[in-house]
Amino acid sequence: MILIKNLSYLIDKDLKVYENCDVLIKKEEDGIKKIMGRNLIEKENLNQKDLKIIDGKNKCAMPGLVNTHTHIPMTLLRGIADDMRLEEWLSEKIWPNEAKLTKEDVYYGSLLGCLEMLRFGVTIFNDMYFFAEKVGEATKEIGLRGVISFPIIDVGTPECKDKDKLIRMAEGFIKKYMGDELIKPAIAPHAPYTCSEETYKECKKIADDYGTLLHTHLSETRYEVVEMENNLGLRPVEYLEKIDILDNNVIAAHCVWITKEEVKKLAKHKTKVSHCPVSNMKLASGGVMPLIEMLNDGVEVTIGTDGVASNNNLDMLEEIKVCSILHKAHRWDATVGDIDTVLKMAFNSEVLGIENNDIILIDLTAPHLRPIHNIKSNIVYSANGNDVDTVITNGEVLMENKRFECIDNKFLEKLYEKIDKIKEKFSC
Amino acid sequence: MILIKNLSYLIDKDLKVYENCDVLIKKEEDGIKKIMGRNLIEKENLNQKDLKIIDGKNKCAMPGLVNTHTHIPMTLLRGIADDMRLEEWLSEKIWPNEAKLTKEDVYYGSLLGCLEMLRFGVTIFNDMYFFAEKVGEATKEIGLRGVISFPIIDVGTPECKDKDKLIRMAEGFIKKYMGDELIKPAIAPHAPYTCSEETYKECKKIADDYGTLLHTHLSETRYEVVEMENNLGLRPVEYLEKIDILDNNVIAAHCVWITKEEVKKLAKHKTKVSHCPVSNMKLASGGVMPLIEMLNDGVEVTIGTDGVASNNNLDMLEEIKVCSILHKAHRWDATVGDIDTVLKMAFNSEVLGIENNDIILIDLTAPHLRPIHNIKSNIVYSANGNDVDTVITNGEVLMENKRFECIDNKFLEKLYEKIDKIKEKFSC
Numbered sequence: 001m002i003l004i005k006n007l008s009y010l011i012d013k014d015l016k017v018y019e020n021c022d023v024l025i026k027k028e029e030d031g032i033k034k035i036m037g038r039n040l041i042e043k044e045n046l047n048q049k050d051l052k053i054i055d056g057k058n059k060c061a062m063p064g065l066v067n068t069h070t071h072i073p074m075t076l077l078r079g080i081a082d083d084m085r086l087e088e089w090l091s092e093k094i095w096p097n098e099a100k101l102t103k104e105d106v107y108y109g110s111l112l113g114c115l116e117m118l119r120f121g122v123t124i125f126n127d128m129y130f131f132a133e134k135v136g137e138a139t140k141e142i143g144l145r146g147v148i149s150f151p152i153i154d155v156g157t158p159e160c161k162d163k164d165k166l167i168r169m170a171e172g173f174i175k176k177y178m179g180d181e182l183i184k185p186a187i188a189p190h191a192p193y194t195c196s197e198e199t200y201k202e203c204k205k206i207a208d209d210y211g212t213l214l215h216t217h218l219s220e221t222r223y224e225v226v227e228m229e230n231n232l233g234l235r236p237v238e239y240l241e242k243i244d245i246l247d248n249n250v251i252a253a254h255c256v257w258i259t260k261e262e263v264k265k266l267a268k269h270k271t272k273v274s275h276c277p278v279s280n281m282k283l284a285s286g287g288v289m290p291l292i293e294m295l296n297d298g299v300e301v302t303i304g305t306d307g308v309a310s311n312n313n314l315d316m317l318e319e320i321k322v323c324s325i326l327h328k329a330h331r332w333d334a335t336v337g338d339i340d341t342v343l344k345m346a347f348n349s350e351v352l353g354i355e356n357n358d359i360i361l362i363d364l365t366a367p368h369l370r371p372i373h374n375i376k377s378n379i380v381y382s383a384n385g386n387d388v389d390t391v392i393t394n395g396e397v398l399m400e401n402k403r404f405e406c407i408d409n410k411f412l413e414k415l416y417e418k419i420d421k422i423k424e425k426f427s428c
Numbered sequence: 429m430i431l432i433k434n435l436s437y438l439i440d441k442d443l444k445v446y447e448n449c450d451v452l453i454k455k456e457e458d459g460i461k462k463i464m465g466r467n468l469i470e471k472e473n474l475n476q477k478d479l480k481i482i483d484g485k486n487k488c489a490m491p492g493l494v495n496t497h498t499h500i501p502m503t504l505l506r507g508i509a510d511d512m513r514l515e516e517w518l519s520e521k522i523w524p525n526e527a528k529l530t531k532e533d534v535y536y537g538s539l540l541g542c543l544e545m546l547r548f549g550v551t552i553f554n555d556m557y558f559f560a561e562k563v564g565e566a567t568k569e570i571g572l573r574g575v576i577s578f579p580i581i582d583v584g585t586p587e588c589k590d591k592d593k594l595i596r597m598a599e600g601f602i603k604k605y606m607g608d609e610l611i612k613p614a615i616a617p618h619a620p621y622t623c624s625e626e627t628y629k630e631c632k633k634i635a636d637d638y639g640t641l642l643h644t645h646l647s648e649t650r651y652e653v654v655e656m657e658n659n660l661g662l663r664p665v666e667y668l669e670k671i672d673i674l675d676n677n678v679i680a681a682h683c684v685w686i687t688k689e690e691v692k693k694l695a696k697h698k699t700k701v702s703h704c705p706v707s708n709m710k711l712a713s714g715g716v717m718p719l720i721e722m723l724n725d726g727v728e729v730t731i732g733t734d735g736v737a738s739n740n741n742l743d744m745l746e747e748i749k750v751c752s753i754l755h756k757a758h759r760w761d762a763t764v765g766d767i768d769t770v771l772k773m774a775f776n777s778e779v780l781g782i783e784n785n786d787i788i789l790i791d792l793t794a795p796h797l798r799p800i801h802n803i804k805s806n807i808v809y810s811a812n813g814n815d816v817d818t819v820i821t822n823g824e825v826l827m828e829n830k831r832f833e834c835i836d837n838k839f840l841e842k843l844y845e846k847i848d849k850i851k852e853k854f855s856c
Contacts, residue, residue, distance in 0.1 A: 078798070079805030083756075083766035116795035281753035282809070286760035312809035313796045322750065325709035326757075328511075332714035338511035367544035368741045368813070370506070370844055371851045377507030381710070381740035385796070386814030416798055423799045 001026050002392060003040060007056030008364060009375045010036065013063050013347055013356060015340050017375055023061060025359065027395030032357035052397065054390060058365050060375055063347040064123030064358030064393055065316040069215075069253035069274035069304025071129045072138075073109030075116060076101070076422055077309040086221065086283050094309055097426045099158050106131035108418045110138030115404065115412070116314045118142060120385030121360035123393040124349045126251060126274065126304070128188040128215055130157040132173055136183045143398050143406050147352045149188035149215040150174070152203055154195055167202050174210050182394065184212065184353060191217035192236050193224045197243050204245050213249055213353065216240075219262075220254035221285050237262035246271045251351060253304060256280055256289040263290060267297040272351040277323045279306030288330040291323075295341065302348045315385035320346050324380065339380045363389035363402070429454050430820060431468060435484030436792060437803045438464065441491050441775055441784060443768050445803055451489060453787065455823030460785035480825065482818060486793050488803055491775040492551030492786030492821055493744040497643075497681035497702035497732025499557045500541030500566075501534045504850055505737040514649065514711050522737060525854045527586050534559035536846045538566030543832065543840070544742045546570060548813030549788035551821040552777045554679060554702065554732070556616040556643055558585040560601055564611045571826050571834050575780045577616035577643040578602070580631055582623055595630050602638050610822065612640065612781060619645035620664050621652045625671050632673050641677055641781065644668075647690075648682035649713050665690035674699045679779060681732060684708055684717045691718060695725040700779040705751045707734030716758040719751075723769065730776045743813035748774050752808065767808045791817035791830070 002025040010018040022040040026033045037043055041051075081093035101109075106129065117125060125146040127135050132150040139146050150170035151157055160166050170187050177185040189195040189203040195216075207214040219225055219236045228236055237258060240246050248270035255266070255273045266273060275289055294301050303323055305314045320342040327337035349356040362383060364370070369378050369387065391399040398406045430453040438446040450468040454461040465471055469479075509521035529537075534557065545553060555563050556577040564576040578598035579585055588594050598615045605613040617623040617631040635642040647653055647664045656664055665686060668674050676698035683694070683701045694701060703717050722729050731751055733742045748770040755765035777784040790811060792798070797806050797815065819827040826834045 075795075076799065077801075078810060079800070079802040082802070082805050082809060083763050085762055089762070112795055112798060119795055278753060281757035282762065284756040284760050284762040286757075288757070308810075312805065315796065315812070318746070318749075318812065321746075322753070325706060325750070328712040329709035329714075329716070329754075332712050334513055334517070334710065334712040335511050365840075366814070367503075367540050367547055367840075368743065370540060371504065371847045372507070373505075373851065373854070374507040374510070377510050377740065381510060382506060382736075384743070384746065384812040384814060386794070386812060412793075412795075419799045423801065426801070 002052045004054045004056045009060035011062040032395050059361040063356045065121050066349045067122045067125040068302040071307035072113030073106045074307035074309045075113040076109040103131045105422045107134040110135045114142035120315045121388035123358035130159040145182045147184045147186050149186040151188040153190045186213040188215040218252035219257045225257045263293045267299045273301045274304040276304045276306040277326050279310040303345045339376045358393040361390035430480045432482045432484045437488035439490040460823050487789040491784045494777045495550045495553040496730040499735035501537030502735035502737045503541040504537040531559045533850045535562040538563045542570035548743045549816035551786035558587040573610045575612045575614050577614040579616045581618045614641040616643040646680035647685040653685045691721045695727045701729045702732040704732045704734040707738040731773045767804045786821040789818040
């Protein structure tokens with residue numbers, strides 16, 4: 001049992017703020033149980049010998065952060081190419097280098113990404129990358145929780161060039177990890193411009209058969225929307241609706257180039273949207289994702305960092321600040337993208353079918369987090385990922401006082417050696 | 429003398445990158461001298477007893493960051509009001525609370541702001557706040573360097589309600605601090621909508637007489653531009669040109685609502701511009717500052733955080749990332765606001781008439797800064813202020829291994845007590 005004592009602040013999932021309280025975290029057979037209150041040792045008659053006690057003074061506890069669209073192993077490509085036009089960036093830098101990645105490389109890139117997320121208090125995520133099994137392996141090794149989506153592209157991925165075989169592999173992957181404690185398998189037809197109608201339907205059938213999520217990219221750039229309109233007379237959301245893909249088990253990343261009509265369709269089908277403001281801005285996808293329209297129409301929107309190659313980090317605290325100020329700037333309205341709106345999006349793991357019982361502590365001792373007029377404001381607008389102090393996920397302390405507890409001293413050093421070795425094969 | 433040994437990376441002011449080198453920092457009568465090279469102990473025949481040695485392994489050295497527009501004591505108002513329309517934010521929250529600030533409050537708020545900047549590697553800044561003398565006092569106490577601008581408003585400031593007296597006080601302030609080692613005094617007519625033509629001219633005369641900077645707000649919001657156009661038939665830059673204010677000793681903050689013609693005027697007069705992207709976005713000033721037009725026309729643009737109440741921190745590494753991605757997004761062009769452009773702006777202290785001889789070290793051991801394909805990319809797009817490890821300004825080590833060396837253990841605790849006491853007087 002873990003007891004966090006004398007917490008200066010606690011923000012719960014409903015964004016209520018409590019001061020000066022304790023939290024007890026118990027791992028029981030049917031899941032994680034949390035008790036909140038004052039003087040819990042006395043009140044709950046706890047034996048200190050059974051307790052891992054964490055001092056909560058000058059700290060703010062809150063739920064783990066949730067990154068709902070990412071490609072974790074792309075940590076390997078951090079900074080390999082920036083400030084480039086999307087087409088050249090993809091065709092000259094990202095794809096040729098990704099083609100060189102082995103199963104083992106993806107494993108080490110995933111470890112690096114998991115440790116980065118852990119450092120930044122991201123405890124739950126939704127990934128999409130080839131060699132998905134290796135992403136899952138790294139996730140379990142570090143102890144985070146995530147939806148690991150197996151990606152499908154008609155021309156194949158570096159994992160396998162045969163699409164039919166890929167789909168069978170995806171099914172095998174899903175079967176294998178169904179019911180796993182930490183990871184949830186899912187299937188990910190990459191995007192309407194890389195996957196045929198048949199592919200989407202096959203993926204959807206698997207998602208339905210196994211009750212898993214279907215994770216896809218949707219309307220990220222204007223180019224893909226115009227191309228589809230020219231070829232099919234339909235916009236991407238209309239298309240996915242027409243071929244019966246959209247429902248509440250679909251999570252669509254980006255959705256930047258979406259009309260108000262398409263927003264209504266996403267709302268009607270209860271399709272989940274992952275908004276990736278930093279990546280969209282950095283890649284100059286153009287336009288601004290219609291977040292406010294989506295929220296007004298009841299679309300469930302959450303936030304993703306996208307891959308590191310277009311971000312270039314996995315810092316969800318940075319992401320929610322940028323999300324907030326982007327939409328304020330875009331609409332000339334400082335009241336939108338407010339503190340509670342972005343915090344709620346960042347805590348929402350229900351869209352992934354995972355309960356957010358994780359707790360992270362933010363260290364409030366640095367000058368940039370003082371004074372505290374409004375703790376939630378300081379978290380959203382003043383803090384960054386490095387202010388995360390302690391991470392407790394699935395009832396385990398994975399990081400304490402900014403030190404990783406889930407790996408030994410030499411682990412990081414050896415990992416960096418591996419990563420530097422992998423780096424050599426890339427052509428910058 | 430300070431020797432930084434075995435630096436993994438060094439980025440110089442011209443943005444050149446060196447690997448595996450030493451830097452020697454000597455404070456001499458005529459200023460700071462730096463020597464760069466390998467094995468400097470042997471090469472320069474140094475006696476280790478005379479040296480403060482800092483280990484540069486897994487660190488990147490670069491010039492101190494320069495914040496060219498801020499209101500440091502506004503740290504006191506961090507998070508006091510967010511997500512509000514500008515007019516209400518100012519009239520209901522900022523101004524009534526600022527009116528309660530005493531000289532002593534401004535001093536403590538400045539100490540907090542200086543420590544925040546130090547923590548984030550900001551070694552040189554340009555401030556504008558009432559009780560400027562107290563801002564200067566705190567700056568000197570911490571050991572940073574800055575232009576401390578004495579603000580003038582026609583209706584007075586909380587320091588003094590009489591404008592003529594304020595201008596005489598400003599002159600006295602400038603006289604007192606002329607030639608100071610750490611701070612440079614300047615005069616700051618607040619903005620064309622709060623200062624008359626006469627006020628601007630009086631301020632300009634003082635700036636010219638003493639050879640100091642004139643620091644002002646300019647065209648931050650559409651409202652002030654439209655109002656001036658209605659009243660005078662001129663836009664703010666045209667107006668300041670007409671009344672003979674613009675020259676190369678003027679630094680104008682914001683300049684969001686500027687036409688291409690006005691950009692040309694700023695370039696012609698060599699007037700310096702401080703761009704504050706996060707504040708403009710958060711306050712929903714509307715539009716986007718024409719950074720690319722300014723750079724193309726040769727305007728010298730640098731970057732400011734603005735006050736903490738509208739940011740809500742003084743993190744220049746965050747600011748340059750947001751600057752970059754804002755302009756990429758705005759222009760649908762990923763090539764603008766590139767790494768070198770924003771870094772150059774962030775290192776530029778020459779606009780303040782201060783030489784940037786400071787050195788900061790970035791700690792490269794965290795997962796989000798690995799691998800290193802391009803160290804400058806990792807600094808601009810992946811790092812945040814908390815990654816700053818060590819700060820050497822004016823030849824003194826003010827922070828080492830993320831610990832403040834310029835204050836003792838109890839200082840921060842006592843400061844936070846003072847700040848919390850001041851906080852009580854605000855009405856949230």
